Amino acid sequence: MKSNVKILDKLYAAKGISNTIVLFLSLILALIVGGVFFLANGYSPIDAYAAIFIGAFGSFPAFIMTLTQATPLIFSGLAFAVAIRGGMLNVGTEGQLFIGAFAAAIVGAYIKGCPAYIHIPLVLLAAAIAGGLWAALVGFLKVRFGSNEVITTIMLNFVAINLTGYLVNYPLKNPEGMMAQTKPIFDSAKLPRFFSQYQLSAAILLAALTIAVIAFIFYKTPLGYEIEVTGKNKRAAETAGIKIDRVVIITMFISGAIAGLGGAGQVMGINHSFIDGFSPGYGFEGVAVSALVANNPVLTFFSGILFGAIKAGAITVNRIAHIPMDFVFVIQALVVIFVASPKLVGSILNIFKKKGDK
Amino acid sequence: MNSKIFKKVVVVFLIAVIVTSLAGCGGKSIDMGESDAIRIGIVLTTQGLGDKNFNDMAYGALQRAEEELSIEFDYSEPRSNGDFEVYFREFAQSGSYDLILALGYESSEALKKVADEFPQQKFTIVDAKVECENVSSIFKNFEEQTFLSGVLAGLTTKDTSLENINSENTVGIVIGADSPLLRSAMTGFTAGVKYINRDAEILTGIVGSWSDPGKAKEISTSMYERGADIILQAAGGSGLGVFNAAETANGYAMGTGANQNHIKPDQIIATATYNLPKIVFDEVKLLTEDKWEAGLHTWGIKQDAVGYSVEDSNVKLSPEIIEKVEEVKQLVVSDELSLPKTLEDIDEWLKNNPVK
Known part of the structure; x- marks a missing residue:
């Protein structure tokens, strides 16, 4: 992804076309190609996009829904971005999210009697450490045994999802009710909501805060510098005296901790317990969120909101237009593909440019 | 690729796309819910x-x-x-x-x-x-859903004129999980079998999963070996294992939910249906x-929401059996017969409800 950005810079720096335009064009292209998919299946693309827009921004509840859907995506996008900055492809954010959510649910439901200002940080800390260690294991396996982190993270996703699934179906199942979920967390562990009737919680502020912390680490501390250098060129980093093994493990820990916080946000703000299989793939979508903004940690906040809007719109479009949600995910994928193929967009731009010259 | 050709392809593609998407606006329109209908x-x-x-x-x-x-x-x-x-x-x-x-x-x-x-x-x-x-x-009422299939099984296990029916007076039930809901399925089946066939033995098995046909097959195979000739499955996706076991062990099976008789019409004699x-x-x-x-x-049975179906099965049960099951069904519909709620109640219930 990084190299793509460089190509972009080279391509457009001279011509004075900014990355923003390319990004915008990629979005338009994705919408047009997505429109063909809609058409081919007999839906009017304009109506469908209108419905998506209404569902995402059309009203106050819709906008709240967008932010609610965006919250876990910002976390997982940031988690992926941090890892890839350090040269690690962390495809395991989904599993880390589950582990973090599970730790949050346990600490939230089984530690009793402390006030919220102690309980909430405690739960968040547990989730971050659990998710972090889960991911750090991957870093350890990589530096110690040379295992490929893509494979180990994918495999650990299965372990995390099924392990928590087992625990919540059997030993830790809430005896009340038939659903496979943990006991509800205490009120002192719940993140406050902005409005009582909407699910949007302080988790989105936590996401912004996390981004601020990460930005500080990356731009103001030696550790951030070490992560960047290791990610750009391992050998150079090693020559410069950076202990890359240590950096790899720390990078994965930070990435996993962020994903774990994302899971905790869902438990503490939305569901108030760990529900078996609660995530419809928030972790995986983090890859797209991060890719859209070329893995810039700060910008994941906005691309998270964009993807949240697509999700919120998808729910509405599914309801009122009878269009399966999968269509909307096709568009989501198209956006990423076009953004990740700057040369394609560049060629298209060039055509218009040359015509203009004639 | 030649870059000129590439560019032309892109231009043509884009034009085609834009034209078709504009033309498509007249397509299937989206109903935003303003009509008066319910x-x-x-x-x-x-x-x-x-x-x-x-x-x-x-x-x-x-x-x-x-x-x-x-x-x-x-x-x-x-x-x-x-x-x-x-x-x-x-x-x-x-x-x-x-x-x-x-x-x-x-x-x-x-x-x-x-x-x-x-x-x-x-x-x-x-x-x-x-x-x-x-x-x-x-x-x-899950017990009502399996009750009539129980009666049917209780009668059929004695009809040795059928190919796969043995001399033992034994039937079985396999459930997906040990939960109150599934125990009531067991209650209904047991009550049904015993109501019409007091000496029958009923084997029970719990898979512990809704998606493990392999384990369900093992459990039901051992049941067939122990003399059961009809096994009812109430185990969701695991239930296919029961049907497979019936095929290899030459037994009969019963389904649950939507009519499953067509899955293995030579083995599945009936389904305890749920008319969702x-x-x-x-x-x-x-x-x-x-x-x-x-x-x-x-x-329940009275509202025709649950019952039994022998449709689509290749196993032809004798008309007397069906007639008898229908009689019992009428007793339930007319409130003359009310079913036991738990397995523990069955013995007491049998004493109070002799076969009519």
Whole structure:
């Protein structure tokens, strides 16, 4: 992804076309190609996009829904971005999210009697450490045994999802009710909501805060510098005296901790317990969120909101237009593909440019 | 690739795309819900459409209602168990639905939360108990669903003229999980068999999973070896293992839910059916007639919501057996026979209810 950005810079720096335009064009292209998919299946693309827009921004509840859907995506996008900055492809954010959510649910439901200002940080800390260690294991396996982190993270996703699934179906199942979920967390562990009737919680502020912390680490501390250098060129980093093994493990820990916080946000703000299989793939979508903004940690906040809007719109479009949600995910994928193929967009731009010259 | 050709391809493609997408505006238009018809919203389970069971049955029923009662309906397919609340709220907030339907206990807690927030909105949930002033909560009596199949099995296991029936007076039942709901399935089956065939022995097995046909096959094979000739499966996806075991061990089997007889018509003699389409359709019909009511509703044999079916099976049972089962069914329908609620009650119940 990084190299793509460089190509972009080279391509457009001279011509004075900014990355923003390319990004915008990629979005338009994705919408047009997505429109063909809609058409081919007999839906009017304009109506469908209108419905998506209404569902995402059309009203106050819709906008709240967008932010609610965006919250876990910002976390997982940031988690992926941090890892890839350090040269690690962390495809395991989904599993880390589950582990973090599970730790949050346990600490939230089984530690009793402390006030919220102690309980909430405690739960968040547990989730971050659990998710972090889960991911750090991957870093350890990589530096110690040379295992490929893509494979180990994918495999650990299965372990995390099924392990928590087992625990919540059997030993830790809430005896009340038939659903496979943990006991509800205490009120002192719940993140406050902005409005009582909407699910949007302080988790989105936590996401912004996390981004601020990460930005500080990356731009103001030696550790951030070490992560960047290791990610750009391992050998150079090693020559410069950076202990890359240590950096790899720390990078994965930070990435996993962020994903774990994302899971905790869902438990503490939305569901108030760990529900078996609660995530419809928030972790995986983090890859797209991060890719859209070329893995810039700060910008994941906005691309998270964009993807949240697509999700919120998808729910509405599914309801009122009878269009399966999968269509909307096709568009989501198209956006990423076009953004990740700057040369394609560049060629298209060039055509218009040359015509203009004639 | 030659870059000129590439550019031309791109231009042509783009023009084609833009033209077709503009032309397509006249295509299927999206109904935003402004008509006067009764409007139903249904939140399906996470399995979604195409499950050949719960969701498809409910969807089919609503399609029928669309034609016959001229209602309109919209549906949503949540992607995870954490999504239900969002979907219910999405439907309720829009304010354009006369009734919001939910399926299965997985969504019951989310439904209760949202139903409390929107007291003016009517909700119906099938297969879960939700007590709320604006919720109609429909659940079936599982013991009634398996009872008639039990009677059928109790009679058939003595009919040695059938190819796969042995001399032992033994039948079996395999359930997916040890839960109160499934224990009531066991109660119904046992009561049915014993009611008509007091000396019969009933073997029971628990798979502990809804998606482990291998284990279900092992369990049922050992049951066939121990003399069972008919086994009823109430184990969801694991149930296929019971059917496979029936084929290899030359036994008979029974299905549960939507009619399963066609899966292995030479082995499956009947299905303990669950008529979900009727439940959904009737609930919508009540709404159109302004007779919809909140509260707990139990559906059983009497309402034709559960029963048994021998359709599509290649095993021809004797008319006397079917006649006898129908007689017992009438006793239940006319309230002359009420079923035991737990396994422990069965002995007492048998004493009080001699075969008529």
